[in-house]
Amino acid sequence: MERNATADLILDAAEKRVRHNGYNAVSFRDLAEDVSVKSASVHYHFQTKESLGVALVKRYEERFLAALAKVEAKASSPALKLEGFCALYRQSLTESDAICLCGMLGAEISGLPEPVAAAVREFFQANIDWLEKALEGSDFKGSLREEAAVIVSTLQGAMMLSISLRDTQIMDASVAGILQSYKPRP
Amino acid sequence: MERNATADLILDAAEKRVRHNGYNAVSFRDLAEDVSVKSASVHYHFQTKESLGVALVKRYEERFLAALAKVEAKASSPALKLEGFCALYRQSLTESDAICLCGMLGAEISGLPEPVAAAVREFFQANIDWLEKALEGSDFKGSLREEAAVIVSTLQGAMMLSISLRDTQIMDASVAGILQSYKPRP
């Protein structure tokens, strides 16, 4: 994914704006102003809004999967991997004071250009894939994949409500609840 | 809240469109077409988009609280009330094949006109209030209010992911997980 400086600055600005206000509330002119160029120059780097959206989600997913790979490398048990996963979500919330990019786009998904929607679904699937694999060997009864999806959705919901009510406690309590359920039963 | 027929049809159309595509993706012209009038007539009933948004959320909350009151009347135990609460969320998802109105607006909250944002926060607070009261007397250790917020956010997240991945199983599994946590410990 070799990309030049301006294109990345545009994606940075887009990520911030989309995570706060949603896909349809972001314009090429907004982004142009954010990076101090004209809107025609934004179109030079991303011909259409759809292609910008796809690039945005793909970069976001790449970064997230890279962070997950680091967790994978360090965490030795399913419980620790789960903890690392939750910590990443929590960090994403506190660092940007916004919900997950794909949490926002997931809410708007039926109104998105199909290629963008597909990229969002892929992000979620990759999350669930990782978690499912991470939880292998934990003493959990039932479908691991289903449980992984529940965890992802729980974290996404917690981000949304934390931002809406301006109360990070909700995220913390959600994470605590998730981790508690996966403590090896004594 | 006495309102005439057209105004309610406009709100019906707005609710559907906002729940599917988000606040910023809905226009007066869209709504006008939905109810077979001209956009100026939509402005006759709701002068501004902001006032339409506020009315939309308030009506939604009224309906939801009315449904909760019925649950309250029928359910005798905290466990049954919780079950009724989750069932209402599940019903909201399956009936409209869309996320909660306030789940959508909650995601977009930082880009909403402040009065609309305030109405959304009030919806969530009312949900948490009801749940907190409903859970009184359950053998749960820790802050009931915090736990109520976690449940609301979990259900909201489950709706979002269910719609995104087109898999209602996620909602079902989330509800099952919530109810299981609140089974009186044997």
Add this chain to the structure above:
DNA sequence: CTCCATATATCTATCGGTAGATAGGCAATA
């Protein structure tokens, strides 16, 4: 080393379309 060709990245200017919003008129009704 210089000159020219090409590529890159930006600009100005503009397109057709749509956004929210308003003014003023017309018909039914109470």
Add this chain to the structure above:
DNA sequence: TATTGCCTATCTACCGATAGATATATGGAG
């Protein structure tokens, strides 16, 4: 006749997108 509800027509602002000019950098060919 005053009110209600809808209409036509229009406004200004902004949307995504494109055309075409310009400046700068790179990299051979002579």
